[in-house]
Amino acid sequence: MDCRFESAETHRNKCAACYRQFNKLEHLVEHMRISYHSVHEPTCGICRKHCRSFESLREHLIGPLPKQECRDIFAYRGCKFCLKVLDSPNSRRIHQEKCQFSGNAGIIGRFSNLGLRDNLAIGGGARGPQVVAMACKMVGGGSDGSLDLCARVCLIDEHENIIFHSYVKPPIPVTNYRYETTGIRAEYLRDAMPMRQVQRKIQDFLCNGEPMWTIRARGGRARTLVGHGLDHDLECLQIEYRAEKIRDTAKYPPLMKTSKLSNSLKYLTQAYLGYDIQTGIQDPYDDGVATMRLYMRMRSQVHKIQDYPLATDPQNRNNFASWRQSELERMSPEQMLEISRSDYYCWCLDSLYNP
Known part of the structure; x- marks a missing residue:
């Protein structure tokens, strides 16, 4: 009993x-x-x-x-x-x-190597993409090449179309191009868009005509930004954006490890989308597509x-x-x-x- x-x-x-x-x-x-x-x-x-x-x-x-x-x-x-x-x-x-997604994103991404693509437009209401994914590739600066400098950035929309792609001219000299993973050479950055110009373009596009201090979590014209490790990318681009509008697959609790640490984007893509990325030379388009697909999968629950x-x-x-x-x-x-x-x-x- x-x-x-x-x-x-x-x-x-x-x-x-x-x-x-x-x-x-x-x-x-x-x-x-x-x-x-x-x-x-x-x-x-x-x-x-x-x-x-x-x-x-x-x-x-x-x-x-x-x-x-x-x-x-x-x-x-x-x-x-x-x-x-x-x-x-x-x-x-x-x-x-x-x-299971196919891993053919890189085929489209490689076309972005052909040059600048700039479809960043400011428009109110429902015009234009309301959710965009951003990914960057970094080269090294400083005496030992360990300082991350953004040298390439790509933005895509929900349909995986490239909105903006550009090589970025860093504000300080590059000491390590990290070619094995970035595929970036010195000549690609010689006449690239200056970092300040890239910064203004992206920030204006994200805010979409809405003052930063009025941006709120729900509604409004400002766009939702998707990415992986966005704090680091935004810092390297010296862009400020409201946390309420950021969707980071590195910090989203359901996608983190049981120890509450971040999973790599490479792992998340393989485990939850079913294909491999970041093998050999890496394309920011591939990373942007992977984060957008992860976001859409989480949003569709x-x-x-x-x-x-x-x-x-x-x-x-x-x-x-x-x-x-x-x-x-x-x-x-x-x-x-x-x-x-x-x-x-x-x-x-x-x-x-x-x-």
Whole structure:
């Protein structure tokens, strides 16, 4: 009888999201207070367990120590790219053919080597692309060539068309062209567009006629900027842009490692898109296409619509306030999950607020 009582208590103190069990209900409440479980977390299509990232979900399904039942079903009906579980092996085969992208981006990208392409235009409303991806290639400056200098930049739209491509003349001398990976030679930069001019063009295009201080997360004319490691790229170009409009695949929690460190773009492309990039001489167009495809895949996820989806929304501020401890302890794990909200902005919200 005692065993049955303990079993019931354990179930009562089991997190409805990640299934972690606690000895006391107050410990479960504290777990929910700091975990920010939500409908936006990657979720196992078999047991419905919430995972903090797609990497932790991947480990749950096909890692070194997966959940056996989920692993067996996933091996039969699961897509190794988006980690969805389909109805049948045949459905999985059809789905995976569409889910795996081809790696032919470089063919188009190599055309960008032919010279400058500049379609940067400022226009209000819905005219022109509202989401753009940017990628840069760096050469080395300084006495040891370790200082990153932007020498090539490429912007593409949602349809993977090149909006802007240019070699960039750095403001200080180049001491290492890093030819093995950049393919850049001194003559390519001799008459290249000066960095200041590139900076102004890109910044004006991103703001799209909207003053920087009025740019907001939702609505407005400013464009959404997609990339990988954008803090570094923007710093090298000396461009300032509002964080609310940046979608960085290196810092997006669902795409990070279980240790909360960034995955490389090369790994993300291979694991989630199904092809290889950055082999030999690297083209910024390929990187831009990969980040745009990753962004579109994350944005296209369908999650439950909530009026106030973020923990930081004022309406959610007191959901797990310490003064509500007694009330929270009377809730079931499912009720606590219902009022829990995400601590990051899920890109699926872009399709709702910035269609």
